[in-house]
Amino acid sequence: MRQLSDTTWVLEGPCNIGFIVNDDEVTLIDSGNDKEAGRKISKILKEKNWELKNIINTHSNADHIGGNNYLQNMTNCNIYTSEIEDAFIQYPELEKAFLWGGFEINELRNKFFYAKKSKVTNILRVNEEFQNDLEIISLKGHFLNMIGIITKDNDVFLADSVFGENIIDKYGLPFIYDVKEFISTLKKIEKLNARYYIPSHGQITDNIKPLVIKNIEVVEKAKQQIKKIISSRKTFETILKEYCDINRIVLNGGQYALVGSTIRSMLTYLADGNEIEYIFDTNQMLWKTITV
Numbered sequence: 636m637r638q639l640s641d642t643t644w645v646l647e648g649p650c651n652i653g654f655i656v657n658d659d660e661v662t663l664i665d666s667g668n669d670k671e672a673g674r675k676i677s678k679i680l681k682e683k684n685w686e687l688k689n690i691i692n693t694h695s696n697a698d699h700i701g702g703n704n705y706l707q708n709m710t711n712c713n714i715y716t717s718e719i720e721d722a723f724i725q726y727p728e729l730e731k732a733f734l735w736g737g738f739e740i741n742e743l744r745n746k747f748f749y750a751k752k753s754k755v756t757n758i759l760r761v762n763e764e765f766q767n768d769l770e771i772i773s774l775k776g777h778f779l780n781m782i783g784i785i786t787k788d789n790d791v792f793l794a795d796s797v798f799g800e801n802i803i804d805k806y807g808l809p810f811i812y813d814v815k816e817f818i819s820t821l822k823k824i825e826k827l828n829a830r831y832y833i834p835s836h837g838q839i840t841d842n843i844k845p846l847v848i849k850n851i852e853v854v855e856k857a858k859q860q861i862k863k864i865i866s867s868r869k870t871f872e873t874i875l876k877e878y879c880d881i882n883r884i885v886l887n888g889g890q891y892a893l894v895g896s897t898i899r900s901m902l903t904y905l906a907d908g909n910e911i912e913y914i915f916d917t918n919q920m921l922w923k924t925i926t927v
């Protein structure tokens with residue numbers, strides 16, 4: 636546990652978890668991977684003599700809501716999140732259906748894609764204050780309606796709007812739902828002027844600029860790679876294969892769904908920017924870069 640101020644703590648791990656503490660009452664920011672994360676949080680609460688009142692979920696991905704079910708059963712705590720994300724949290728089968736684009740293959744039926752369900756008790760709206768000391772900001776892009784939280788000490792929980800250097804170096808392009816929003820959120824973060832920046836996956840930092848640049852660069856690199864791949868007409872499957880070959884990504888069912896979804900979003904982004912186009916040829920959807 637790292638203490639950032641008299642009210643803000645972060646349990647650092649594969650998914651950083653925030654503890655906002657007021658009079659021994661805790662508002663959690665995300666709940667970690669799974670039941671194990673829930674147990675770990677619950678142990679900390681006991682040791683510190685804190686009472687869990689609320690969980691704020693920044694978005695509905697399983698690695699951010701995995702502890703919800705366990706903690707809500709134990710403490711009957713409130714769960715807050717934004718609209719749309721609330722649907723995925725309450726009906727987690729939407730997550731695997733969304734990622735697969737149909738009824739999911741067996742490889743997606745596990746805790747990485749399918750968290751246990753929990754009850755969202757309240758909806759948070761952007762630019763509203765939460766209990767007079769937390770400000771809710773929109774961080775769309777990585778997922779449909781992701782939010783971030785600014786504390787009264789001006790520390791900002793960034794969820795998955797920006798990824799740590801080690802994550803980008805290891806995995807390359809992160810999961811992105813809406814590329815245009817992802818980039819405009821990164822530009823927004825850069826202007827925040829916070830004291831500490833807390834990405835969910837990455838180190839806490841007081842200077843977010845290098846990380847913002849790195850995240851924008853990885854998107855730009857993928858964009859150029861994709862455009863090069865489709866200098867001649869190709870199907871999505873071929874684009875995905877060639878993209879993975881170039882970047883030494885080895886696909887399995889789960890990676891196919893995650894990387895595949897991001898590549899599809901990249902294709903939409905490039906098509907919306909009139910940089911690429913698709914045609915249907917003998918029932919094949921073929922993508923190609925527009926040359927001027």
Ligand SMILES: [Zn+2]
Nearest residue numbers: 696698795835
């Ligand atoms: Zn995440």
